[in-house]
Amino acid sequence: DGGITQSPKYLFRKEGQNVTLSCEQNLNHDAMYWYRQDPGQGLRLIYYSQIVNDFQKGDIAEGYSVSREKKESFPLTVTSAQKNPTAFYLCASSARNNRARGTEAFFGQGTRLTVV
Amino acid sequence: AQSVAQPEDQVNVAEGNPLTVKCTYSVSGNPYLFWYVQYPNRGLQFLLKYITGDNLVKGSYGFEAEFNKSQTSFHLKKPSALVSDSALYFCAVRDMSENSGGYQKVTFGTGTKLQVIP
Numbered sequence: 001d002g003g004i005t006q007s008p009k010y011l012f013r014k015e016g017q018n019v020t021l022s023c024e025q026n027l028n029h030d031a032m033y034w035y036r037q038d039p040g041q042g043l044r045l046i047y048y049s050q051i052v053n054d055f056q057k058g059d060i061a062e063g064y065s066v067s068r069e070k071k072e073s074f075p076l077t078v079t080s081a082q083k084n085p086t087a088f089y090l091c092a093s094s095a096r097n098n099r100a101r102g103t104e105a106f107f108g109q110g111t112r113l114t115v116v
Numbered sequence: 117a118q119s120v121a122q123p124e125d126q127v128n129v130a131e132g133n134p135l136t137v138k139c140t141y142s143v144s145g146n147p148y149l150f151w152y153v154q155y156p157n158r159g160l161q162f163l164l165k166y167i168t169g170d171n172l173v174k175g176s177y178g179f180e181a182e183f184n185k186s187q188t189s190f191h192l193k194k195p196s197a198l199v200s201d202s203a204l205y206f207c208a209v210r211d212m213s214e215n216s217g218g219y220q221k222v223t224f225g226t227g228t229k230l231q232v233i234p
Contacts, residue, residue, distance in 0.1 A: 004158075004159075009157075031218040031219065033218075033219050033220065040125075040226060040227075042206065042224045042225055042226040042227055043160075043206070043224040043228060045219075045220060047230070048218070048219070048220040050218060056220070058220060088157075090160065090221060091157075092158055092160075092218050094218045095218070103218075104150060104162040105160075105162070105218075105219045106162070107152075107159035107160040107161070108159050109158055109159045110157065110158065110159050112157065113222055
């Protein structure tokens with residue numbers, strides 16, 4: 001089945017630790033995105049990548065890092081510099097082609113990160 | 117700058133009744149508009165989109181939305197609500213005048229919780 005897989009579903013982090021959230025897609029999409037979801041705030045963009053080996057900061061990139069070494073994979077690391085990391089994290093992908101700029105995004109099932 | 121507003125945090129409707137979830141937007145050019153649904157602890161699922169053409173857009177699970185340019189609205193509707201429709205619904209917008217890029221250019225609303233009462 002084509003889609004986006006996020007793992008783990010639940011993640012607990014101690015203060016001061018870095019943790020990495022996995023995101024894999026087999027949709028052959030060029031573009032991938034990480035969003036953070038907090039209650040009542042909708043989705044906020046953390047990082048995005050339009051092509052392998054290239055990524056850009058979104059609206060709330062501080063305390064996060066990413067890599068895009070393969071087209072299929074876009075892992076997100078939540079570093080100890082992120083002051084309030086407890087949230088629901090969503091990975092998404094979409095076609096990058098300009099002619100399809102009205103295309104919809106496909107989302108993973110999310111990772112719920114809790115700082116303990 | 118573009119923006120999208122979902123004026124209702126929660127909408128309650130009885131099963132079998134018609135439902136409407138409201139969305140208004142603001143863009144400098146013409147909009148691309150999207151609706152997504154999110155079930156608890158799950159990702160967003162695409163429901164429907166407006167790109168151009170017919171103002172009434174039909175989507176998944178019997179949902180439809182009407183694009184109204186004069187009122188800058190894109191309300192989500194369904195003729196007969198099901199209990200299983202209970203979820204969080206997101207409206208999203210992107211300015212069509214943007215010549216490149218993907219979802220980094222999309223703005224999401226804050227979501228409307230739909231509760232269908234049996």
